[in-house]
Every structure is written in C-alpha cells, then in structure tokens.
Amino acid sequence: MSDGKTLLVGDVGGTNARFAIATMIDGKITLDHHESFPADQYPTFLKGVAAYVDGCEVKPTGGVIAVAGPVTDGAIDLTNSPWAVSEAELQTLGLNPVRLINDFEALAWGAPVVPSADLAHLGGPTEGDPHSAIAVLGPGTGFGVSALARDIHGKEIALPSEGGHACFAPGDPIEDEILRILRKRYSRVSIERLICGPGLLNMHRALAEIDGRETHIDDPAQITEEALADPRSHCGATLARFCAILGAVAGDVALTMGSRGGVYIAGGIAPRILPFLKASPFRERFERKGRFQDYMADIPTWVITHKHAALRGAARVAFAEAR
Secondary structure: OEOOOOEEEEEEOOOEEEEEEEEEEOOEEEEEEEEEEEHHHOOOHHHHHHHHHHOOOOOOOEEEEEEOOOEEOOEEEOOOOOOEEEHHHHHOOOOOOEEEEEHHHHHHHHHHHOOHHHEEEOOOOOOOOOOOOEEEEEEOOOEEEEEEEEOOOOOEEEEEOOHHHOEOOOOOHHHHHHHHHHHOOOOOOEHHHOOOHHHHHHHHHHHHHHHOOOOOOOOHHHHHHHHHHOOOOHHHHHHHHHHHHHHHHHHHHHHHHOOOOOEEEOOOOHHHHHHHHHHOOHHHHHHOOHHHHHHHHOOOEEEEOOOOHHHHHHHHHHHHHHO
16 A cells, blocks of 8 residues: 655766655555666756656655765755756755755665665675664765664664765875875875776776886776776776775775674676676775774675665655655
C-alpha cells in the first residue's frame, strides 16, 4: 500500500544529473522514472529540474536533491560545475517542501540500505560494528567525504563535509615528489588535486616528470583504459599509485571518524576499475597506520556498485522530512 506521497529525488554532480520519483509502498521506498543526462545539457540547474518534472505523469509535490558541493542557507553553487540553485527557486516548480543536501551526505544515508549484491568487498571483515559510525568517500569529477554517526539507541545522523579539500599527505618519497611538483602549480595541494578524474591526470604528469619522460596524454579516461589493458604500463603505474593513495586517504578518514562500522568507496571511478582496485595496494595502505594497524584491520571496506545509492539516500531524507 502506498502512503500517497510522490517525491522528487536527485543526484547532481559536476558531470551528470540523475533524477527519480520516490514513493513509499508497504513501508519500503521505491524509485521509478529514472532519468540521467549530462549536466551541461541545460544552461541552468533549474531548467534541468523543470525538464524532468515536466516529463513526469504524476507531478512530485516535494523532494530532496543531492548536490556536489556545500549547501549554504538553502543554496548551492556546485564546486565543479557552473550550475547554481536555491531551494526557493525549486519551490517555483511546485516542490514544497524541497531540500538541497550534499551528495555524499545522501550517500551516507544510502550506503546502509544498498543491497549486499551491490557492494564489492575490498578487504577486512565482512561486517562492521553496527553501533559505530560508517564513512563514505570516493573519487569522481571531484572527491567527496561524509560519514553516518550512530548512537547506542540506533539513532543516525549524516555528517556532510568537504573532506576532499583537506591537504594531501604523502606516504613515501615518490609521493613527496608528487607533492613538490604539484605545489608549483597549486599553492596548496588538496586530496582532490590527485584523487579524482582530473587528479588522475595531474598524477600521471607528475610521475612522468619524476621519471624524466614526456607524456602526451591529456584525458584521464585514456589513463584508465591503458592501465586496465596493461597494468605494467606507465598508465598502470599511475592507476596503482592512485589506488594506493585512495587507500591511505580512506584509512585517514576512518581514523578521523572512528568508522568501525565500515568504509564505503563511492563515486564514478571505483566501480569501473574494480578488479584493478582489488589487486592494488589499496587495502595495504588503508591498514598501514602505525600503532593503529590492528584497529584498521578490523574495519571492512567496500565499493558501492549500485548506480542509485545517492538517490536512495535522498529518498530516506525526503520521507523522513515528509512525515
């Protein structure tokens, strides 16, 4: 039985915009009328949402849209996109109430309800502490970080953050050199300067400079493609370093958040390189935390392969606020 509410949920990043209609049937959230399109297909955020709503047979009355960037006073100016919008503007489309939330905040809500078939185990135990926090992070157009805090009574709260813009911490002499090279271009080198699509290209060029060779690659997708075809190539070395640093960052986030409930890797890149990632130094670097090595070994890590995890999380928030 449906509760009668028809709500819009969205997941809007620097590259793609995804929308769906959420309904509650017999106590379970159902997502229908999925649509995905390049974010640059529409000149403004509002026109993209309007086009989707216009195509819905049953118009949504409210909703939650997850966006890639910090939401301030109900408004967003996307970090890696020219799009900007406010909740007040979205209300002009008949969406009331409507909320904007950070995309990785939505993923934090969505990760615990992703079916196990849509999670790829990356090491550690198969289950985390159900009373401890979880962390969600990952590379795509940018690098997102969030967490879901839990108390002993089962209450949960998602913690949006801009952790992808924290400083990059080298883990060996080669990474010291990568940092030195990138400092010539950026006065401050954040995690996102290395662990995302454009960051992969930054890393490849830096490694070429360290090796004293030239590279003419200017597309991150080419690096990934060549690495998967030949892991022993220069591109393979770049992707292996990418995975190693991702593991180190994931471990740092787990320590910071006390995420003994598990760490979930999200974003568009990890699912596409999954076999490579599993064979990479990711887990070794995740656990390599000195005196806390045993602590880290007890934390499970997964890759979210479900395409609509953020939409599921946005739907959880939408129905919680529609009560």
